[in-house]
Amino acid sequence: MNFFSKDRHLVCSKEEDVVDLESTTPVRYRPLWFKVLECVLCAGAFAALLAFVIKEATKDSDVPEIHDWRLDTAKNYTMDTLYWRKETEPKERHYYFNVSTLLEKASDGIVRNLTVINGQYPGPLVEANAGDTLYIHVQNHMSQEPVTIHCHGLFFNQEDSYNDGAAFINQCAIPANGGTYTYKVKLGKEQWGTYWYHSHFSTQYADGLFGPLVIHSSKEDELLEEKYDMDMVVLVNDYYHDMANKYLVDYLAPDNENNEPTPDNGLIQGVNVFEYDSASYVVPHDDLSRNVTDSQSNYPIIDLKRSKKYRMRVINAGFFAPFTFSIDQHLLKLIEADGTNIEPLSVESLAISVS
Numbered sequence: 001m002n003f004f005s006k007d008r009h010l011v012c013s014k015e016e017d018v019v020d021l022e023s024t025t026p027v028r029y030r031p032l033w034f035k036v037l038e039c040v041l042c043a044g045a046f047a048a049l050l051a052f053v054i055k056e057a058t059k060d061s062d063v064p065e066i067h068d069w070r071l072d073t074a075k076n077y078t079m080d081t082l083y084w085r086k087e088t089e090p091k092e093r094h095y096y097f098n099v100s101t102l103l104e105k106a107s108d109g110i111v112r113n114l115t116v117i118n119g120q121y122p123g124p125l126v127e128a129n130a131g132d133t134l135y136i137h138v139q140n141h142m143s144q145e146p147v148t149i150h151c152h153g154l155f156f157n158q159e160d161s162y163n164d165g166a167a168f169i170n171q172c173a174i175p176a177n178g179g180t181y182t183y184k185v186k187l188g189k190e191q192w193g194t195y196w197y198h199s200h201f202s203t204q205y206a207d208g209l210f211g212p213l214v215i216h217s218s219k220e221d222e223l224l225e226e227k228y229d230m231d232m233v234v235l236v237n238d239y240y241h242d243m244a245n246k247y248l249v250d251y252l253a254p255d256n257e258n259n260e261p262t263p264d265n266g267l268i269q270g271v272n273v274f275e276y277d278s279a280s281y282v283v284p285h286d287d288l289s290r291n292v293t294d295s296q297s298n299y300p301i302i303d304l305k306r307s308k309k310y311r312m313r314v315i316n317a318g319f320f321a322p323f324t325f326s327i328d329q330h331l332l333k334l335i336e337a338d339g340t341n342i343e344p345l346s347v348e349s350l351a352i353s354v355s
Helices: 032-058 081-086 218-223 245-251
Strands: 010-012 017-020 026-028 092-105 112-117 126-129 133-140 149-152 179-186 193-199 210-216 230-239 265-268 310-316 323-325 332-337 340-347 350-352
Touching: 081 210, 092 126, 126 133, 133 149, 149 179, 193 310, 210 230, 210 310, 230 323, 310 350
Parallel strands: 092 133, 126 210, 230 310
Antiparallel strands: 010 017, 017 026, 092 112, 133 179, 149 193, 193 210, 230 265, 323 350, 332 340
C-alpha cells in the first residue's frame, strides 16, 4: 500500500523556505529523507493496527489455523477423472520428491519430528494411466539417513526390478546430504487400481514417508457396472508420538514376537485430535527432554456433495494397526481391492489391514 501526503497550507518560496498561506511566519523546509521516514513510520503504524484488528476479529472464530506443512488433501487427493479419461495415448509422468525432516510438528496436537516429501505431511498423490511410464525423481535432503521409495503393489519385469525400491535388496539406498535417484516404472496396460508408495529403508515410512498412488484405465471404466462423479483418496494410518526407530529395539528384543507397539492415535488424511492431559500423559520412552507441548490440531473434514456419487479409494498406510472404515447411515459398495476389480458387494463397514 502506498501512502501520499500533501499539506494544503505549505508552498515553497524561492529562498527554499516554506510559507504558511495563513501566516507570514517562515517554516524551514523539511529534507526529503525526513518525509520518507515519516511515510515509513505511518505505514508501519497502520500495518500494526490492521494486524491487531484482524487478530482480534478471528480470535474466537471457527476458522482453523493454516499450516503450510500440512498437505491440502481436499485438493491433492481429489482426482480429475475427465482429464484422465481423455488421455488415451501412453505418456511419461514425472514426479519430484524432495525428502527432508520437519522438526516439532503436530499432526494430532502433540509435537514430534516428521520425515516428509516436499516439506508436507502426508505425501502427495501420484497418478498415471495404465501403459504410462512413471518417473519418480528423488533427492534426499536428510543429513544422516539414506532413503528408498517402494511403489507398493506395482508389477516389475526382470529388466526394471532394481527400481522396486527395497533397500540393499533391489537397489543401494539413496545417500543423505543431497543424494539423488530417478525411479523409472513402466506401467502395464493391464494394471490399474489403488496402490500406495512408501520408504523402504528402516522405519521411515512410519514417520511420514508415504502417499497414495492411483493408476487409471479406460478398461476398468468398462468393467464397472456403475459410474461415479468424483474420485478421491481417503488415507488412514496409525500414528506414534515418537520417531519409529525408537520403538525398534523393544520390538526386536528376544521373546517379544508379535508384541507390536501400541499407536498413540489414528489419522485420517494426516490429521486428528489427541485428547491431551498433562497430568496423565506419558512421554514416549521417558524422554523428558522432549517438547510434547499440546498445540492446535483439527478433526479431519471430507466435504461431500449430496447429489454426487463418490469413489473413495481407502488406503491403510499404517505401520501395524488395522482399521475399520465406515460412514454413518450409509452402505459402502466395494468394487476394487488391491488393484483387482471384484463383484460389487454392499457392506456397512470395511476392515483394512496393513500391507
